[in-house]
Amino acid sequence: xxxxxxxxxxxxxxSKIKVKPDGTGIVQxxxxxxxxxxxxxxxxEGLRLVAKHGGEVVVVxxxxxxxxxxxxxxxAMGAHKAVWVNHTGPLDQMGVAGLLQKVVEKEKPDLVxxxxxxxxxxxxxxxxxxxxxxxxxxxxxxxxxxxxxxENEKNKVPALVVGADNKTVRVVREVDGGLATVECxxxxxxxxxxxxxxxxxxxxxxxMKAKSKxxxxxxxxxxxxxxxxxxxxTKMSAPPARKAGIKVPxxxxxxxxxxxxxxxx
Amino acid sequence: xxxxxxxxxxxxxxxRRMVREVIAKELRPFAREWEAAGEFPRSLFTRFGExxxxxxxxxxxxxxxNAGELYEAVLLEELGRCxxxxxxxxxxxxxxxxxxxxxxxxxxxxxxxxxxPAIRGQKIGALGITEPDAGSDVAGIQTTARRDGTHYxxxxxxxxxxxxxxxxxxxxxxxxxxxxxxxxxSLLIVEKGTPGFTVAKKLDKLGWRASDTAxxxxxxCRVPAENLLGEPGQGFAQILGNFQWERLSLALxxxxxxxxxxxxxxxxxxxxxxxxxxxSAFQVVRHRLAEMATDLEAARQLTYxxxxxxxxxxxxxxxxxxxxxxxxxxxxxxxxQALQLHGGAGYMKEFDxxxxxxxxxxxxxxxxxxxxxxEIIAKQLGL
Numbered sequence: 024x025x026x027x028x029x030x031x032x033x034x035x036x037x038s039k040i041k042v043k044p045d046g047t048g049i050v051q052x053x054x055x056x057x058x059x060x061x062x063x064x065x066x067x068e069g070l071r072l073v074a075k076h077g078g079e080v081v082v083v084x085x086x087x088x089x090x091x092x093x094x095x096x097x098x099a100m101g102a103h104k105a106v107w108v109n110h111t112g113p114l115d116q117m118g119v120a121g122l123l124q125k126v127v128e129k130e131k132p133d134l135v136x137x138x139x140x141x142x143x144x145x146x147x148x149x150x151x152x153x154x155x156x157x158x159x160x161x162x163x164x165x166x167x168x169x170x171x172x173x174e175n176e177k178n179k180v181p182a183l184v185v186g187a188d189n190k191t192v193r194v195v196r197e198v199d200g201g202l203a204t205v206e207c208x209x210x211x212x213x214x215x216x217x218x219x220x221x222x223x224x225x226x227x228x229x230x231m232k233a234k235s236k237x238x239x240x241x242x243x244x245x246x247x248x249x250x251x252x253x254x255x256x257t258k259m260s261a262p263p264a265r266k267a268g269i270k271v272p273x274x275x276x277x278x279x280x281x282x283x284x285x286x287x288x
Numbered sequence: 289x290x291x292x293x294x295x296x297x298x299x300x301x302x303x304r305r306m307v308r309e310v311i312a313k314e315l316r317p318f319a320r321e322w323e324a325a326g327e328f329p330r331s332l333f334t335r336f337g338e339x340x341x342x343x344x345x346x347x348x349x350x351x352x353x354n355a356g357e358l359y360e361a362v363l364l365e366e367l368g369r370c371x372x373x374x375x376x377x378x379x380x381x382x383x384x385x386x387x388x389x390x391x392x393x394x395x396x397x398x399x400x401x402x403x404x405p406a407i408r409g410q411k412i413g414a415l416g417i418t419e420p421d422a423g424s425d426v427a428g429i430q431t432t433a434r435r436d437g438t439h440y441x442x443x444x445x446x447x448x449x450x451x452x453x454x455x456x457x458x459x460x461x462x463x464x465x466x467x468x469x470x471x472x473x474s475l476l477i478v479e480k481g482t483p484g485f486t487v488a489k490k491l492d493k494l495g496w497r498a499s500d501t502a503x504x505x506x507x508x509c510r511v512p513a514e515n516l517l518g519e520p521g522q523g524f525a526q527i528l529g530n531f532q533w534e535r536l537s538l539a540l541x542x543x544x545x546x547x548x549x550x551x552x553x554x555x556x557x558x559x560x561x562x563x564x565x566x567x568s569a570f571q572v573v574r575h576r577l578a579e580m581a582t583d584l585e586a587a588r589q590l591t592y593x594x595x596x597x598x599x600x601x602x603x604x605x606x607x608x609x610x611x612x613x614x615x616x617x618x619x620x621x622x623x624x625q626a627l628q629l630h631g632g633a634g635y636m637k638e639f640d641x642x643x644x645x646x647x648x649x650x651x652x653x654x655x656x657x658x659x660x661x662x663e664i665i666a667k668q669l670g671l
Contacts, residue, residue, distance in 0.1 A: 037312075057305075092302075095298070096302065096305070099302055099306075224306050224310060224339070225305075225306045226340065227303060227306075227339075227340045227353050227355055227359070228340075228353060230299050230302045230306065231299060231355065233299075233302070234298070234299050
């Protein structure tokens with residue numbers, strides 16, 4: 024089977040993010056970047072499925088030349104080929120989904136796996152838009168299932184299982200208060216949650232092989248997608264700094280303050 | 289994107305990112321714990337073996353990847369940043385000094401017996417040169433190996449041996465002909481458990497506290513003659529041959545450690561406040577950090593120059609010695625200034641700076657002191 028996975032370039036969560044004083048964005052100097060952690064989980068899941076069912080993993084990223092770093096990372100993990108949508112400048116979730124739709128129509132994968140959201144702007148919309156526009160089934164927030172309530176499914180079950188006939192995929196989703204299991208007809212769109220798997224390191228032989236794996240370049244105009252954002256960010260601001268705590272002399276004062284000031288009881 | 293400084297290619301930098309991830313997850317969080325324990329888990333050797341880190345410059349036939357010395361250089365720099373000089377030293381000794389001579393001078397049989405399991409991390413190796421009365425003065429070594437039929441009988445003592453306590457084998461510098469000076473030197477592989485080979489003691493140290501450093505004793509220790517590397521009397525050239533990479537490895541590790549300390553210090557001064565402003569707002573602090581960064585960059589360029597010459601196949605003995613001296617001394621200066629910039633916090637065990645400061649001090653001593661480096665350089669100048 025053919026699986027398309029995404030590899031968005033995002034700010035390294037270890038970096039210290041600072042908002043520009045004028046609120047137009049974040050300070051880019053000195054920032055490190057890496058693959059969106061949710062996308063890395065998607066790459067890992069794609070590789071595991073292909074190891075079981077055969078086929079190939081195609082990784083796609085949208086951005087300037089610098090996203091080659093994330094594409095090469097996915098290739099070094101084991102992805103077979105890469106698609107680079109060469110685009111710089113602002114892009115909203117509809118722009119991303121529109122570009123991915125064209126890549127999907129071109130690559131014709133059986134399954135698309137994306138991170139449920141990217142850790143930079145936390146939109147959590149691209150997978151859903153993509154499934155809708157393709158007219159495919161979607162299963163969001165695929166997560167690792169430790170156990171199920173029903174007796175015959177008590178044992179650990181993989182969160183993402185492709186049916187023996189390669190026509191369906193069963194996905195365990197993380198939902199409020201528990202897990203839900205859904206089955207989709209293939210082709211389908213799946214988005215990954217944090218606990219789905221533990222991504223592998225890129226291996227040294229993988230890194231050396233990645234060098235010679237192909238990266239195909241596409242441009243939005245060539246795909247016939249208008250990526251003019253319908254959404255603009257008007258202002259960014261840092262969350263208010265946490266105030267220092269206080270010490271209370273006794274329990275009575277604590278209860279009083281929780282009631283009157285914090286208003287939590 | 290990480291700059292390659294004209295030395296490293298994109299794939300080396302990809303490898304660097306992978307090594308960083310491994311170190312961030314599996315080494316750095318435990319640096320303090322291992323420092324307190326005075327050792328790191330033996331399982332790290334097998335873990336590094338699995339990751340292929342011990343076989344970067346060794347042939348596939350013995351389980352290596354034959355990726356090349358530049359990959360190993362990346363690993364050495366990043367190990368320098370792991371937060372523990374001792375861990376870096378113990379793991380580093382495995383792929384630089386312990387297995388290097390076996391790879392360069394061993395027979396196929398010796399490589400299968402010692403190199404291959406060391407690449408897998410299943411056997412720990414050590415290099416035994418220094419003695420109570422001889423170190424860089426290699427020709428003055430007192431440990432003897434007298435031929436007796438199919439065996440050598442080894443007598444003598446070694447000291448300051450990294451990985452010595454846990455080593456499964458030691459590549460030992462011995463005099464096979466005590467009357468022949470440096471021409472009487474040989475390298476002999478001695479296995480753990482050979483009768484007459486004992487670990488006299490584990491040494492207590494200022495820094496590198498997570499690494500095991502031992503004094504080894506050999507009393508009528510009978511070692512099979514097939515464990516000799518090359519021919520008797522080739523030891524001097526063999527030791528000198530591997531000294532180049534050992535010295536480069538110390539320079540590269542010093543770059544990594546200095547880089548880590550500089551970054552930590554920059555973060556610290558941006559947060560620490562005094563007299564109503566961040567410490568980083570004081571010009572004296574800003575300029576001090578600018579000078580530290582410049583110092584690091586200068587040492588880096590000299591080290592990379594020596595590295596380029598070395599991987600290009602040159603026996604760059606002067607440049608390598610210069611780089612070793614300059615980079616390790618730079619690291620001492622940087623850690624010392626970083627400690628100062630941390631003020632009282634720098635002197636406390638709660639912060640990592642004091643450990644870096646102690647670890648860095650070994651640099652201008654181990655693998656040939658700065659004074660020995662100067663002697664080598666002077667000799668190259670025709671003095």
